Amino acid sequence: MTHHAPDQDSRTLSAHFARGFGLAYTGLMRALEPPFAAIQKRVGIKGMAYVFVAPNMIIFSVFVALPMILNIWYALTGSNRLMIGERPFVGLDNFSALLDCKDYLDVNSCKQDRFWRAVHNSVLFVALQVTAMVALSLxxxxxxxxxxRARGFFRAVFFFPVLLSPVVVALIWKWILQRDGLLNALLLSSGGERVAFLHDASWSFFWTVFVSVWAHMGFYALILLAGLQAIPADLYEAAEMDGTPKWRVFWRITVPLLLPTLLVVVILSLIRAVQAFDEIYVLTGGGPGTATQFIVQYIYETAFANQVHLLGLAAAASLLVAVVLMVLTLLQLRISYHGKTS
Amino acid sequence: MSLIRALTSTRDQRSMHITDWLTYGFLLLGVVLMFGPALWLAASSLKTKSALQEFPPSFLPMGQKEIKLADKPDGLPVYLVPNGAGQSVELALQRRIGLIGLFIDPAKPEADPVRAKMDEVKPVRELTVAWDNYAEPLRRFRFDRFLGNSLFVTIVSTVLTLLVNSMCAFALSKYSFRGRDAMFVFILSTLMVPISVILIPAFLVVTSLGLTNSLWGVILPPIATPTGVFLLRQYMLTIPDELIDAARMDGASEWRVYWRIIMPLAMPALAVLGIFSVMWRWNDFLWPLIVLSREESFTLQLGLATFQGELDTQWHYLLAMTMMTLAPVVIVFTLLQRHITTGIASTGLK
Known part of the structure; x- marks a missing residue:
């Protein structure tokens, strides 16, 4: 028998946790005080700015900025060696190999047909996924x-899948879509026929779009909801007093005022869709065949998973992706800037 | 037009209109589609291997009842056997000879077995929860190891992210020094450089530092997040400079200003970044996939993804492992729901 109510127990537990955390924080920071004070004595107050910036900038330079530059070098060199000194310079060979196509719409006429298949798949995926994502989240x-009623609950319902890891998302759906899965059971019991959802090219493609919309829609819905709630309520009140019809209020107030947020959502979802990888990789593995192989999977497999690591080719492909992402980002900045001036 | 009316007219408070029905219909469909799959996973993860192979599947973990008899190590399946008098009794199947089964009464195991045709008996079903699905992976597949690795990566990189980013943001927001604006623009310009674009050279850097197959190779590269620095800097700009000046007058060192004044005041922004960092690291997949190739250094996500290839026929373990990976996120979410949703809405982070 315990004398505490369970609620009280959990409260004291979290209080203990908070206190322990506070003690650890204070202890660590106090311990760091003497060395930093010694440094300050040498460099002065102004100089401390560089000390504070240093850890972040060092890690940033080594793991982000340096790789950005090295990536260009990889794209301009050949062979399967990882060490940059061992890689022979080949100029633009990797790019010309990637772009060597008689007809860009016909994958089979390309030298790197796997690359172009991935590009085609990605373009189709991005078009379908972003359209569905924006429409549904709106x-x-x-x-x-x-x-x-119960708005908080419903908001949580739509948001919940956003938190799941891509691997978990993929496994949840794989379990439902497999041959003896729930969906086939429902289909059969309603008189339909069994479908090999993940072994049929078109179905498999459909499910990659569906699953990625399912997993990320709540995120965009939340951003749009914040945008909607930022629209001043008195605009709606004024319209109501004037007896403006609802659809007119929607087109004249809601749509124009939500437009900047909506554009940000479109671009953000574009940027993410171009990079789609993990859920799809676990769900379909890019298959059947290459039906759901997208551009990041191409880069990953070309560089790391295939027997011969064609690092130069993969780096060239990733530079092309980077250009696309950069254009999209600039577009986003331009839109936000435009939204602010007009 | 009716759709738009449906979307806008829920504001008036009269009795249920057709549009309200549409609204609640949409929401109901949402609940089923968004929660249903995870719920199905949870229910399935409690089923025994044989129950999972049943088709069509049942929602609850039902399985055939089994009885353990004193002299036999394995449980015997229980069937309803007609006893000739128009009634059925529960008997345990001892042995099968072709179409005939030899059944014994669990209450009188010494009595002679009853013979019955197998197509005349019915299996007795009861709720069988297979907790072993959860316990076994921890013992057999080093799942505990993966769990430990994931916890280590998540905690260490979140602490380091908060520390390193906040130090940088403090300097960028509260000092004026040469190169400050250049640094800020430099960091911002990489806001949209995802890891997928610099996989190869980042791998070279990690390899050169001897960090492949080390959890530090997973932890270090994403620590200096541009998003984190940006978010914290914007927040720290709102902290009045007078507080810092006053502390300096009292003889506080810069480090003391940072941890006694700036950090506590930046708590809301730190909380948002902390929650996101936990989410990012716990769910991270592509980068660990490249850095970690030895099983003992796998994170939970990697272990799960690898096993889903190898254990395709062992869904009972796979489902339970998925549930264990999912559970911490769900717990954190239920506890911090409000923080997370307002955090995303106000920063556009994910």
């Missing part, structure tokens, strides 16, 4: 913004 946000 509808969800509009509905969640209405007068609702």
């Amino acid at each position: 509808v969800t946000a509009l509905i969640l913004n209405g007068k609702l």
Whole structure:
């Protein structure tokens, strides 16, 4: 028998946790005080700025900035050696190999047909996924913004998959879509026929789009919901007093004022869709065949998973992706800037 | 037009309109589609291997009842056997000879076995929860190791991210020094450089430092997040400089200003970044996939992804492992739901 109510127990537990955390923080920071004081004595108050910036900038330079530059070197060199000194300079060979195509719409006429297949798949995926993502998250946000009972609950429902790891998302759906899975059971019991969802090229492609929309929609819905709630309520009140029809209010107030947020959502989801990899890799492995192989998987496999590591080719491909992402990012900045000036 | 009306007209409070029905229909569908799959996973993960192979599947973990008899190590399956008098009794199947089964009464195991045709008996089903699905992977597949690795990576990189990013943000927001704006623009310009674009050279750097197959190879590269620095800097700009000046007058060192004044005041922004960092690291997949190739250094996500290839026929373990990977996230989410959703809405981070 315990004398505490369970609620009280958990409260004291979290209080202990918070106190332990506070003690650890204070202890660590106090311990660091003497060395930093010694440094300050040498470099002065102004000089401390560089000391504070240093750890971040060192890690940043070594693991982000340096690789960005090295990537260009990889793209301009050949062979399967990882060490840059051992790689012979080949100029633009990797790029010309990637771009060697008689007809860009016909994958089989390309020298690097796997690359172009991945590009084609990615383009189709991005088009379908972003359209579905934006449309569904907009509808969800509009509905969640209405007068609702249990809004917090519904918001959590749509948001919940965002937190799941890509591997977990893929396994949840793999379990449902497999041959003897729930979906086939439902299909059979309603008189349909069994479908090999993950072994049929078109179905498999459909499910990659569906699953990635399922997993990320809540994130965009949340951003749009914040955008909707930022629209001043008195605009709606004024429109209501004037007796403006609802659809007119929607087109004249909601749409124009939500537009900047909506554009940010479009670009953000574009940027993410171009990089789609992990859920799909675990769900379909790029298959059947190469039906759901996208550009990041091509880069990963060309560089690391295939028997011969064609690092130069993969680096060239990743530079092309980087250019696309850069254009999209500039577009986003331009839109936000435009939104602010007009 | 009716769709738009449906989306906008839930504001008035009269009785249920057709549009309200549409709204709640959409929400209901949402609940089923968003929660359903995870719930199905949870229910399935409690089923025994044989129950998982049943088709069509049942929602609850039902399995055939088994009885253990004193002289036999294995449980015997229990069937409903007609006893000739129009009734059925529960008997345990001892042996099968072709289409005939030899059944014994668990209450009287010494009595002669009853013979019955197998197509006349019915298996007795009961709720069988297979907790072993959860316990076994921990013993057999070094799942505990993966769990430990994931915890280590998540905790260490979150602590380091918060420390390193906040130090940098403090300097960028509260000092004026040469190269400050250049540094800030430099960091910002890489905001959109995802790891997938610099995989190869980042791998070279990690290899050169001897960090492949080391958890530090996973922890270090993403620590200096541009998003984190940006978020914290914007927040710290709102902290009044007078507080810092006053502390300096009292003789506080710069480090003391940082940890006694700036950090506690930047708590809301730190909390948001901390939650995201935990999420990012716990769920990270592509980078660990490249850095870690030895099984003992796998994180949970890697272990799970590897096993899903190898254990394709062992879904009972796979499902339980997935549940164990999912559980911490769900717990954190239920505890911190409000922080997370407002954090995302206000920063656009993910």
